[in-house]
Amino acid sequence: MAEAPAAAASAVQPVGPLLAVRGLNAWYGESHVLQGMDFDVAPGEVVTLLGRNGAGKTTTLRSIMGVMRKRAGSIVFADRQTIALPARTVARLGIGYVPEERGIFASLSVLENLHLPPVFSRSAMSDQEISDLFPNLRERLSSQGTRLSGGEQQMLAIARILRTGARFLLLDEPTEGLAPVIIEQIGRTIGLLKERGYTIVLVEQNFRFASTVADRHYVVEQGRVIDMIKNRDIAANLDKLQNYLGI
Amino acid sequence: MAEPLSITPDFVPVVPAERDDKALHRVIFIVLALAICVAPAFIYPVFLMKVLCFALFASAFNLLFGYAGLLSFGHAAFFGLASYVSAYTAKFWGITPELAILAGTAAGALLGLAFGAIAIRRQGIYFAMITLALAQMVYFFSVQRPDFTNGEDGIQAVPRGHLFGLFDLSNDMTLYWTVAAIFMGAMLLIHRFVHSPYGQVLQAVRDNERRAVSLGYRAQRYKLMAFVMSAAIASLAGATKAIVFQVATLVDVHWSMSGEPILMALVGGVGTIFGPLVGAAVMTTLQNYLVSAGSWITVIQGVIFVLCVLTFRAGIVGTIADRLKRNL
Amino acid sequence: MLTDLIGIPIQALAGQLLLGLINGSFYAMLSLGLAIIFGLLHIINFAHGAQYTMGAFAAWMGMTYAGIDYWWALLLAPLVVGLIGVAIERLLLVRIRNLPALYGLLLTFGLALIIQGLFRNYFGASGLRYPIPAALSSGTNLGFMFLPHYRAWVLFVSLAVCLVTWFLIERTTIGSTLRAAQENPNLVEAFGINVPRLITITYGAGVALAAFAGVLAAPIYSVQPQMGADLLIVVFAVVVIGGMGSILGSVVTGLCLGLVEGLTKVFYPEASSVVIFFIMILVLMVKPEGLFGRAS
Numbered sequence: 001m002a003e004a005p006a007a008a009a010s011a012v013q014p015v016g017p018l019l020a021v022r023g024l025n026a027w028y029g030e031s032h033v034l035q036g037m038d039f040d041v042a043p044g045e046v047v048t049l050l051g052r053n054g055a056g057k058t059t060t061l062r063s064i065m066g067v068m069r070k071r072a073g074s075i076v077f078a079d080r081q082t083i084a085l086p087a088r089t090v091a092r093l094g095i096g097y098v099p100e101e102r103g104i105f106a107s108l109s110v111l112e113n114l115h116l117p118p119v120f121s122r123s124a125m126s127d128q129e130i131s132d133l134f135p136n137l138r139e140r141l142s143s144q145g146t147r148l149s150g151g152e153q154q155m156l157a158i159a160r161i162l163r164t165g166a167r168f169l170l171l172d173e174p175t176e177g178l179a180p181v182i183i184e185q186i187g188r189t190i191g192l193l194k195e196r197g198y199t200i201v202l203v204e205q206n207f208r209f210a211s212t213v214a215d216r217h218y219v220v221e222q223g224r225v226i227d228m229i230k231n232r233d234i235a236a237n238l239d240k241l242q243n244y245l246g247i
Numbered sequence: 248m249a250e251p252l253s254i255t256p257d258f259v260p261v262v263p264a265e266r267d268d269k270a271l272h273r274v275i276f277i278v279l280a281l282a283i284c285v286a287p288a289f290i291y292p293v294f295l296m297k298v299l300c301f302a303l304f305a306s307a308f309n310l311l312f313g314y315a316g317l318l319s320f321g322h323a324a325f326f327g328l329a330s331y332v333s334a335y336t337a338k339f340w341g342i343t344p345e346l347a348i349l350a351g352t353a354a355g356a357l358l359g360l361a362f363g364a365i366a367i368r369r370q371g372i373y374f375a376m377i378t379l380a381l382a383q384m385v386y387f388f389s390v391q392r393p394d395f396t397n398g399e400d401g402i403q404a405v406p407r408g409h410l411f412g413l414f415d416l417s418n419d420m421t422l423y424w425t426v427a428a429i430f431m432g433a434m435l436l437i438h439r440f441v442h443s444p445y446g447q448v449l450q451a452v453r454d455n456e457r458r459a460v461s462l463g464y465r466a467q468r469y470k471l472m473a474f475v476m477s478a479a480i481a482s483l484a485g486a487t488k489a490i491v492f493q494v495a496t497l498v499d500v501h502w503s504m505s506g507e508p509i510l511m512a513l514v515g516g517v518g519t520i521f522g523p524l525v526g527a528a529v530m531t532t533l534q535n536y537l538v539s540a541g542s543w544i545t546v547i548q549g550v551i552f553v554l555c556v557l558t559f560r561a562g563i564v565g566t567i568a569d570r571l572k573r574n575l
Numbered sequence: 576m577l578t579d580l581i582g583i584p585i586q587a588l589a590g591q592l593l594l595g596l597i598n599g600s601f602y603a604m605l606s607l608g609l610a611i612i613f614g615l616l617h618i619i620n621f622a623h624g625a626q627y628t629m630g631a632f633a634a635w636m637g638m639t640y641a642g643i644d645y646w647w648a649l650l651l652a653p654l655v656v657g658l659i660g661v662a663i664e665r666l667l668l669v670r671i672r673n674l675p676a677l678y679g680l681l682l683t684f685g686l687a688l689i690i691q692g693l694f695r696n697y698f699g700a701s702g703l704r705y706p707i708p709a710a711l712s713s714g715t716n717l718g719f720m721f722l723p724h725y726r727a728w729v730l731f732v733s734l735a736v737c738l739v740t741w742f743l744i745e746r747t748t749i750g751s752t753l754r755a756a757q758e759n760p761n762l763v764e765a766f767g768i769n770v771p772r773l774i775t776i777t778y779g780a781g782v783a784l785a786a787f788a789g790v791l792a793a794p795i796y797s798v799q800p801q802m803g804a805d806l807l808i809v810v811f812a813v814v815v816i817g818g819m820g821s822i823l824g825s826v827v828t829g830l831c832l833g834l835v836e837g838l839t840k841v842f843y844p845e846a847s848s849v850v851i852f853f854i855m856i857l858v859l860m861v862k863p864e865g866l867f868g869r870a871s
Binding site: 067092097103108112115160 | 748751752754755757758759761762763764765766767768769770
Binding site: 318320365368369371372373375376377379380381383384387388391502503506509513541542543544545546547548549550551552553555556557560 | 613619667670671674676677678680681682684685686687688689690691692693695696804808809811812814815845848849852853855856859860863
């Protein structure tokens with residue numbers, strides 16, 4: 001089962017990576033959080049960033065997105081250097097962002113949350129497709145965004161960026177604090193998006209979940225990528241991985 | 248500067264620097280005292296007294312803003328009320344000037360206790376708006392009670408009187424030494440307060456109120472104490488001013504008077520002991536030069552406000568302190 | 576027919592209540608603008624009163640120097656003053672965006688001094704007269720009171736403006752973007768929305784609202800440099816009383832306080848100028864975060 005996606009990924013490999021991160025550094029004030037991140041993401045791939053708390057995974061996503069104020073290095077997305085671009089321009093290149101804790105706005109209704117990001121690509125999912133993909137949201141459109149359950153909020157956060165036409169998604173811990181049955185549902189959604197050709201970078205603590213959806217795993221420690229493990233090799237590397245993650 | 252000579256092993260990182268600052272401050276205070284003694288030989292004493300009164304006023308504001316983080320937009324209430332009380336008692340009760348000043352200061356301090364108890368219920372910008380609104384009440388009161396304030400004309404021709412019934416203050420130099428003594432006393436008091444354990448706690452509350460509260464400090468009590476102290480010193484400045492210039496008018500309680508110490512503290516350096524004095528000297532001198540410019544002075548003050556906030560937030564003394572890596 | 580109430584003639588009572596409502600509608604419009612600006616910029620716009628004054632002066636100058644009538648002034652003055660607001664935001668406020676909120680207060684206080692000083696230099700401190708537009712210069716006798724048409728118009732139009740503002744913010748896409756940006760500007764930016772531009776537009780719109788109120792005020796209050804500053808201090812108290820959390824809250828608080836002030840003028844005139852401040856003190860004692868505010 002793990003073979004198929006990897007094969008699909010290698011089929012599009014000749015195009016070159018969709019995202020290439022080189023020597024990425026980032027700071028929160030004085031604290032130097034990313035110290036030279038290097039990694040690639042090929043088109044159509046699902047890649048996870050694994051690592052302990054504070055390793056710099058979230059900061060990496062924030063840096064790619066451009067919401068980190070202080071960053072340096074190189075981030076090339078679809079052959080375009082984005083390190084100096086403001087977040088709004090990065091978003092318009094077709095990158096969708098689901099922040100940690102989902103970023104649902106409390107002062108907006110579900111529908112307003114859904115319609116907040118502007119649509120900027122013809123490949124955008126229509127409201128109908130979204131509604132088919134996330135049937136739970138349909139009945140809750142007028143309720144306050146943060147009144148939804150954690151799982152529904154996660155669905156809303158994903159639906160919100162699919163509507164913009166982004167084909168490259170950054171998901172920050174989509175399973176955090178959710179019940180197993182919801183996690184399974186999110187796993188299915190990610191699988192479905194992958195089938196449709198979306199490229200996804202996932203930050204995860206839950207590596208069991210990660211291994212069910214991803215093609216490759218980058219292990220992050222102290223602001224650097226210290227290892228890369230293909231999902232098909234994960235069984236052979238279990239000890240090493242558990243050591244990295246301190247489980 | 249030289250390294251500190253005596254080092255207490257337990258507190259190596261903190262105490263030597265503090266002690267060093269103390270020594271430095273002592274030197275500055277001595278130089279300041281000498282300067283005040285020599286100044287009247289070169290500068291008109293009435294102008295000097297104006298500078299000292301406003302320096303006191305600005306220092307009072309700065310005590311609250313710089314060391315407690317509370318921006319008051321209502322210090323004219325204390326300055327103005329004290330000015331009225333001191334002028335009224337000196338003129339109509341005929342008491343000696345030191346008692347009139349004391350009465351003004353006490354009245355302002357009491358008002359500070361009342362206003363402070365209300366205003367510290369909110370922080371930040373709300374605190375600023377509340378103090379402004381409260382001060383406006385004092386202004387309206389002053390407008391509506393001409394029997395006390397003499398309305399638009401204000402209380403004029405206030406007698407300077409005899410200090411302790413002995414020294415005739417109508418002599419500018421005698422008055423000057425009195426004002427200088429009041430000023431130095433209050434400045435030393437402020438310095439003492441800021442560097443006392445109370446002042447240290449106050450600054451901890453300013454920097455992180457939640458943490459200070461979790462450490463067991465009753466933040467509200469410290470803030471109120473700072474507020475009353477600040478109000479009392481602003482009142483002392485207002486009361487003294489009324490005796491020096493022999494008038495108390497609505498200008499003293501108007502909100503624009505609350506802007507004066509803010510600007511002076513900003514120009515001189517917020518959160519420094521000597522900044523407000525420098526700011527007061529600079530701004531008062533500027534006002535003196537621009538007296539002919541009439542209401543352009545407001546525009547110029549506004550421009551200085553904007554420029555200070557945009558490009559010169561440390562102020563004169565603050566910038567020097569940064570260069571020297573010292574607290575001034 | 577009942578002609579007086581506890582010794583107060585109905586005519587006088589109704590007249591004062593109308594005056595109170597009109598004052599209240601100015602409190603409502605100005606506190607609304609302050610709240611909108613504060614929500615996104617985290618700045619208390621101390622220049623708000625001066626910008627209201629600018630609206631009134633713009634109308635007066637338009638009429639005196641260019642023959643622009645009241646109705647055009649109602650449209651043009653907010654536009655011009657709003658554009659000045661945009662320039663202020665782009666040139667000055669943008670530079671202090673990452674500083675503590677108090678610096679914004681100090682900077683806009685400086686701006687208020689500049690604007691007020693300039694007007695005083697060119698027009699003096701005494702009031703200028705701005706005529707009531709001819710179409711609204713008469714009034715109607717309602718039996719229990721005489722209703723000047725211009726006052727009725729001011730009341731109507733200011734309430735309409737408040738409602739439209741509420742609608743824009745609570746029920747449109749622009750409004751939901753604004754609310755989202757108040758909550759988490761970085762995330763809104765990461766969705767491809769130009770937040771700095773949104774901030775500029777918001778400040779400009781808040782300033783334009785103040786200027787609009789200024790034009791409305793020009794024919795009833797005398798046009799003078801100090802008019803905005805005195806009003807703003809009361810509006811600050813209104814904001815402290817209402818809290819800045821809710822738009823309808825600001826409007827209701829403003830109107831109610833205007834009414835209370837009007838009533839005080841009837842029953843205890845000496846206290847009418849300070850009654851709002853007294854209410855502020857009471858509210859601070861009982862519910863420091865304000866009637867519609869959220870505890871922080």
